[in-house]
Amino acid sequence: MPTFDYQTAFHIAPVGLVISRQRIIEDCNRQLGKIFGYDHEALIGQSFQVLYPSPKEFERIGERIPPIMSTQGVYSDERIMRRANGELFWCHVTGRSLDVNDPHAAGLWTFEDISATRRVAVALTAREREIAAQLVQGKTSKQIGKILEISPRTVDIYRARLMQKYGAGTATELVQRLLGN
Incomplete structure (x- = not known):
């Protein structure tokens, strides 16, 4: 051996x-x-x-x-x-x-x-990528804002952009699409 x-x-x-x-x-x-x-x-x-x-x-x-x-x-x-x-x-x-x-x-x-189960489907900005990474971990706007040192309202603006890019009607649907479901 x-x-x-x-x-x-x-x-x-x-x-x-x-x-x-x-x-x-x-x-x-x-x-x-x-x-x-x-x-x-x-x-x-x-x-x-x-x-x-x-x-x-x-x-x-x-x-x-x-x-x-x-x-x-x-x-x-x-x-x-x-x-x-x-x-x-x-x-x-x-x-x-x-x-x-x-x-x-x-x-x-x-x-x-982990790309086999989660694909990068659309072009994202650096900040959108950071927020997407936090969203898939189940973090709230307030938690994400604290981690990234930005306001929760700014997080909400980026979340809305991500929802538009992914064609998601709800935050839950956005997370599912980010996860490749």
Whole structure:
């Protein structure tokens, strides 16, 4: 029977795995490369920013992680990410830091492509993508506003735009369409 060590497990895991320092990919497995359409070795030394739809989203999510990770010890969300070919897709991301007081210092992250069950059906702005990601988690306008540091009324305006883009008559119908149902 072949030897099965931690390094082998890391590289053959069925989800994308990343070891990071200051939001730079120190090491990653083949599955991460497959998910994002890169040779996994080409991602080593790159900023996580190459995986985001825009620099603004990279910054916003980066600012959101420390307070959550420092209180909960782990950060997890579902968000729209970008493949090497520019395709946008839904991804479940979870991370744990080695130091909750400095969450970006060093951590382990998992990336799971959930596009088979959830498609990006229409072109969305960066803010619409952020709000859509919160809506599918069942968050209210007030909760989303607090997370994104915008007013609940602004969230409602974006929700209305999303409803129009997806042809949804109700917020529940919008969530179902965002989920691909």
